[in-house]
Every structure is written in structure tokens, then in C-alpha cells.
Amino acid sequence: MFATAVIVFREVLEAALIVGIVAAATRTIPGRSRWLAGGIAAGLAGSALVALGTDRIAAMASGMGQELFNAAILGIAVVMLAWHNLWMSSHGAALAADARGVGNAIRDGRRECSVLLVVVGLAVLREGSETVLFLYGIAASEGSASLSMLGGGIAGIAAGIAVGYLVYAGLLRIPLRWFFAATGVLVLFLAAGMASQAARFLVQADLLPSLASPLWDTSGVLPQASVAGTLLHSLVGYDARPAGMQLVFYVTVLVAIAAGMILVGRPGAQSGTTKRAS
């Protein structure tokens, strides 16, 4: 039962961290809770579908369907997170100050919320489908032992959600003055980490060269399966044995989004209607 809980916890953790960070990063956007719940629900429904269609997805693209599917999901999430950060860079100041700008921002806020829904939905979908498959395997196999293992699965899900909530609650304690800078940086690294994972899937499918395999090996110092390794993997994309291509993707996305945030966030870079309230 304990082993089951640990496996499920690992799968749920990544999605829970993403949901927690996104929930915190969008705290001032009106109506975001509904969108968030919608994203989670859509992700759960989607993960059941993906789990059911595993063999079909896998058979696509000459057997590389699963890798392409994962890389595509991660790629879309990266674009959405980038969009979120750019949006926050241009509206964040007004939202934080709770000033006149908010009225104008609400209209844009709806679009921002749909972006958020997609990110949360995809995160739940990706990790959820693996959890569904795992639990299905248990349910389908050993008779009486499976009940206690399913209990472990539920405990793992609960623990993952609890950590996600802790991250959310912890982030909310950051003073508003630094809050959006902090969540912006978190989202930035989240996106870069996802880009690196996408690269790994494309290397695994032999669609991209690895460039170096591995580029480094820090599994002796900080194994990826350890608690710290898992957390860092989810938060900043830590990889104990990355391919060279992963670092290329990571740095490219990191620099591109950071440059965009700086450009968009500069005073005077904004359009007339959304000028800073001051």
C-alpha cells in the first residue's frame, strides 16, 4: 500500500505543483477559481480518455505517438505559460495596485483565464493519465490486495494535492510588492523545465539528436528519484542525466520568455488604454 501511495504521489505532485503555482500567480484575476476548477475537471476527463487510448496513441507516428503526444502537450503548455508571463508583465502592476487599470484588465482577464485553464488542464491530463493506467493495472490484477493498494493510491493523490495546496498557501504569504515578481520567476522556470522535458521525449523518439547523452551526471549527488530531486525536477526542470538537447531547449525558452517579460514590462511599452494607474 505504501509503495502504491509513493508512486501515485510522484505522479500527482508535478500536476499539483503546477496548479498551485498557477493558482497563486493569478490570484487577483476575477473569476479565476471557476476557470481553475474547469481546467482540473477537463484534465481529469482527458486523462481517462488518454489512458483508454494509450495503445492507439502509442501506435501513431510509427510507434512514436506517445513521445510526440507528450512533447506536443508540453510545448503547448510552454507557450501558454510564456503568454501568461508576458500578460502579467504588462498588467501585473495594475492588478497588484488594485487600481483603475483593473477595470480594463478584466476584459483581457477572460482571455488570460482561458490560457490558465489550458495549462492546468494539460498538467492534470499528462500526469493523470499515467495515474489512471497505474491504478487500472492494480484494480485489474490481484483481488483482495488491490483494495489496500487502491487505498494507497487515494492516499498518494491526497498527499500530492496537499503539497500543491501548501505551495499555493505559502506563495500567498509573499508580500504583494514582490509577489508577482516571485510567481513570474517560478512560472518562467516551470516553462523552461517543460521545454527540457519536451526535448527529452523528442530525443527518445529519435527525432532530435541528443547532442550529448548525458551532458552531465549528478545522480550521485542529487538522485532524481529522491524527494529533493523530484521537487526540483517539477519546479525548475532538474535532470540528473540530461541530454545536451534538453539544455538547448531549456536555455532558449528561459532567455526568450525573460527577454519578452523585460520588453513588455518596460514603462512606455504599453498601449494607451492600459497605462499604469499612476
Added chain:
Amino acid sequence: MLRVALLALFAALSTAPALAADDDAFSLVIQDHRFNPPELAVPAGKKIKLVVENRDATPEEFESHDLNREKVIAGKSAATIWIGPLKPGRYSFVGEYNEKTARGVIVAK
């Protein structure tokens, strides 16, 4: 469900000979939540095509932190995973959904 399973089985059967004919392909079989062979020798310094056939009815996730790979393999189906080029050494892998029994090692020489 049965039809899907049969289709998957058929797909696995029809692709298996083609893959086996590939010079660079190495194959692993999952049966009763165990890998066979549990230890697989491959050449070092070369990209390797690994074909994992899951003969169990339940899905399995091939996972290896050593190889930096993970792939879900549906029940009664086969999957291809590209690994390497590897330095000489031992690289362990597990079936994450049945970690107690499904364990193996790839030895690159």
C-alpha cells in the same frame, strides 16, 4: 474492450517480426510483471533501438533514471524506445507499475 485487445495483439504480432529483423534492435519481453531477459547486453557508444513487448494484460511503464527514459506500454503491445549512445556500464530500469518484480539491467560494453 476485447476488440481493442485483439487489435493491439494483432498489431503487436504483425510488427514484431519486422522489428526483430532490424539489426540494431534489442528486445525485452514483459511477462508476469517481469523483464526477460533481466540483463541485456548492448554495445557501448552506439544509439540503440530497444523494443519492449508487454505480454501482460495490464499496462506497464518502462522507467529508467539511469537511461533518462520513460514510456508507457499498453497491455498486449510493444513499444520502441531509443537509448544511448551509452558509455560502458550498467544501467538499471524498472517497470514502474510493478516495481517489486519488474526490474532489469542494460549492460553496455
